[in-house]
Amino acid sequence: MLSFDDFLSGKKAICVVGLGYVGLPLALLLSKKFNVIGFDINDRRIKELKKSIDTTGEFLTEELNNSSVQFTSDEKFIKKASLIIVAVPTPVDKIKNPDLSFVKSASHRVGRNLQRDSLVVYESTVWPGLTEEICVPILEKESGLKWKKDFNVGYSPERVNPGDKEHTIDKIVKVVAGDTEQTTDLIAKIYGAVIEAGVYRASNIKTAEAAKVIENIQRDLNIALMNELAIVFHKLGIDTKEVLEAASTKWNFLRFEPGLVGGHCIGVDPYYLTHKAQQVGYTPQVILAGRGINEYIPRFIAEETVKLMIKNDKKVNKGRILILGFTFKENISDVRNTKVYELYKELKEYNIDIHIYDPRANKEEVKAYYGIDLIDDIGRKKFYDALIIAVKHKEFIENFTLPFLKSLCKEPLIVVDIKGILNKKEVEKQGGIYWTL
Numbered sequence: 405m406l407s408f409d410d411f412l413s414g415k416k417a418i419c420v421v422g423l424g425y426v427g428l429p430l431a432l433l434l435s436k437k438f439n440v441i442g443f444d445i446n447d448r449r450i451k452e453l454k455k456s457i458d459t460t461g462e463f464l465t466e467e468l469n470n471s472s473v474q475f476t477s478d479e480k481f482i483k484k485a486s487l488i489i490v491a492v493p494t495p496v497d498k499i500k501n502p503d504l505s506f507v508k509s510a511s512h513r514v515g516r517n518l519q520r521d522s523l524v525v526y527e528s529t530v531w532p533g534l535t536e537e538i539c540v541p542i543l544e545k546e547s548g549l550k551w552k553k554d555f556n557v558g559y560s561p562e563r564v565n566p567g568d569k570e571h572t573i574d575k576i577v578k579v580v581a582g583d584t585e586q587t588t589d590l591i592a593k594i595y596g597a598v599i600e601a602g603v604y605r606a607s608n609i610k611t612a613e614a615a616k617v618i619e620n621i622q623r624d625l626n627i628a629l630m631n632e633l634a635i636v637f638h639k640l641g642i643d644t645k646e647v648l649e650a651a652s653t654k655w656n657f658l659r660f661e662p663g664l665v666g667g668h669c670i671g672v673d674p675y676y677l678t679h680k681a682q683q684v685g686y687t688p689q690v691i692l693a694g695r696g697i698n699e700y701i702p703r704f705i706a707e708e709t710v711k712l713m714i715k716n717d718k719k720v721n722k723g724r725i726l727i728l729g730f731t732f733k734e735n736i737s738d739v740r741n742t743k744v745y746e747l748y749k750e751l752k753e754y755n756i757d758i759h760i761y762d763p764r765a766n767k768e769e770v771k772a773y774y775g776i777d778l779i780d781d782i783g784r785k786k787f788y789d790a791l792i793i794a795v796k797h798k799e800f801i802e803n804f805t806l807p808f809l810k811s812l813c814k815e816p817l818i819v820v821d822i823k824g825i826l827n828k829k830e831v832e833k834q835g836g837i838y839w840t841l
């Protein structure tokens with residue numbers, strides 16, 4: 405039987421499988437108390453981490469320099485660990501079905517290197533039941549070992565919020581669940597040793613899986629409601645922001661903002677639960693309706709932009725738009741599943757020439773994934789027919805003054821400020837046309 409003391413003394417090691425936005429912070433945190441191996445199939449990522457370079461932008465070289473994590477892309481190292489934590493991606497495919505290829509392939513690798521009396525904990529976001537129904541059989545088959553006799557499993561969802569320097573991994577309560585009471589005890593002790601905020605013991609693995617997925621569904625739906633209200637209020641000629649400010653004065657009004665819902669969590673996780681619900685004979689209506697609204701928002705913004713251009717005698721066909729921001733949210737470099745791309749595609753349908761500037765996004769990655777060349781220089785005077793501020797990056801808030809934005813755009817300035825970082829009255833006072841969601 406595994407004992408906490410063996411981990412604390414360094415006799416037993418922990419291996420984190422998948423060193424992305426979730427796995428790397430976790431490996432670094434655990435390494436403050438335990439003997440940690442960090443495994444990733446991406447050889448380039450491992451080479452960079454060995455040189456203390458984190459291309460996700462979450463950690464500085466100094467922070468990585470001081471870590472004791474043993475980084476490797478050799479799966480044999482998994483054998484050296486008695487606790488294996490899996491943090492690989494769980495995206496959806498083109499038709500929004502869960503893509504389990506990463507979690508399955510990680511389970512195959514872990515399974516074929518699994519030692520007797522080990523514990524495997526999944527952190528990837530999944531539907532309730534997936535760990536036991538899909539991952540466990542792979543682990544058993546690959547290892548030849550028997551679940552609950554020769555090895556155990558657990559689940560502990562990650563709630564980290566990349567780019568957020570306040571809610572760091574150690575400050576977020578960690579939900580933990582194991583396949584037996586003893587497994588839950590051990591997982592709770594190990595995470596509890598490094599998570600300042602403490603752990604919450606869920607009664608079983610399925611509950612912990614479901615808790616994670618509904619956290620993101622709730623957020624998705626609340627934003628969908630704001631997006632739907634924004635569409636209605638635009639038609640009624642009412643300013644959504646002003647309505648929300650007024651409504652927020654009630655003690656129990658929940659304040660959310662309309663916006664683009666991209667990335668690999670909020671806009672993706674709901675499909676995991678809806679997929680499972682449909683498998684068991686129920687088609688969720690509210691969750692899918694929310695998804696539908698949020699997926700529609702890029703088109704809505706594109707159409708509104710084009711209407712403004714036409715009304716103000718701007719050229720649409722071969723007109724020029726500058727989009728500021730390409731990442732899926734502010735102050736991060738992550739461009740996966742960014743809805744700015746959907747907005748770009750919608751505008752392209754009108755044959756508009758679009759330039760995109762983002763100081764945080766990695767140019768090579770954007771080119772490789774989306775075939776778009778981000779621009780470096782936005783200083784071309786009176787060049788654009790309209791500007792769209794798509795992402796609330798700190799750099800934009802701090803450096804982009806109204807006179808500067810005005811200098812970029814042919815008269816009149818049209819600015820579509822999705823997240824509302826400019827002052828509407830100021831823009832209008834300067835003769836500009838202002839639109840926000």
Ligand SMILES: NC(=O)c1ccc[n+]([C@@H]2O[C@H](COP(=O)([O-])OP(=O)(O)OC[C@H]3O[C@@H](n4cnc5c(N)ncnc54)[C@H](O)[C@@H]3O)[C@@H](O)[C@H]2O)c1
Pocket residue numbers: 421422423424425426427443444445446449491492493494506509510511513527528529530561562563564565566668669
């Ligand atoms: N990023 C977030 O904000 C966040 C927050 C909470 C939960 N999650 C969930 O955590 C999981 C991981 O997300 P992420 O953002 O860290 O993903 P990521 O893409 O940043 O990182 C995943 C890493 O796993 C590696 N990998 C893929 N397949 C592998 C395999 N078979 N073996 C070993 N390594 C493999 C990749 O090379 C990559 O480095 C997902 O299920 C996600 O939904 C993410």
